[in-house]
Amino acid sequence: MASSSLEASRWWEHLQQLDGATDLSQIATAAGRALIVVSETYAHAMRNDLHRLAVTGADTVLIGGAGDVEGILRVPANAALRHALGGTLTSLNTRTAASWLEHCTPGRLISPQGQARWSDWAAQAARPERYARTPVSDETVIAFIKEMKSLHPDSSRTRLLRLFRDKGMACEQKRFADLYTSTIGRR
Structure with missing residues (x-):
């Protein structure tokens, strides 16, 4: 996954240059419909293609994305549906x-x-998430x-982050991963 709009744009340009690559508007025109599932970062990278897709007249649904595109039905990411859909925010669009x-x-x-x-x-299933976690220092993490x-040597980093958060402490996922790697190494 790209971590910046620039990386995402490079990724999308590279895909468009592959031999036999077909752009979104050609696919949608041939199929008559398109379901696009994309994060905000990738939607920015694909902006021009999404606009070309919109004018094809194909039934198109954009799940996630960065904003509305005239001619495309957008279903924005909604963290309040995570309880009903399960999983992490990272995979919410899927x-x-x-x-x-x-x-x-x-x-x-x-x-x-x-x-x-x-x-x-969606109206019935939505449950806004509210966390009252306490920010802590790197040393505490x-x-x-x-x-x-030491207590659970086989526990994954993801499992430890869940346990950490369950104890009411706050730590962003990337920060936890960086501290884990610097403490334990890449196992």
């Missing part, structure tokens, strides 16, 4: 897309009935990692 397809009218990507089913479900690895 699980949103799967749920969208479950609510569609069979054989149709977009229909008023399918959109109504989705909207009704490192001490926790060392203690947990």
Whole structure:
């Protein structure tokens, strides 16, 4: 996954240069529809292609993305649906897309009935997440990692972060990963 818009743009340009590559508008025109599942960063990189796709007239749903595109139905990422969809925020767009397809009218990507089913479900399923975690120092995080690895040597970094957060302490995922790596190494 690209960590910046510049990296994402380079990735998208590289894909477009591959032999036999087909752009989104050609795919959508041939299929008559397109389901695009993309993060905000990648949506920025694909902006021009999304606009070309929008004018094809193909039924197009954009899950996630960076903003509305005229001619494309957008279903933005909604963290309040994570409880119902499960998983992490990182994979929320993918699980949103799967749920969208479950609510569609069979054989149709977009229909008023399918959109109504989705909207009704999303309104009922939404539960805003609120965390009251306490920010802590790097030293506290490192001490926790060392203690947990000594007690549970086979625990993954992801599992330790979950345990850390379950104790009411705050630590961003990348920060935790960096501290874990500097403490334990890349195992």
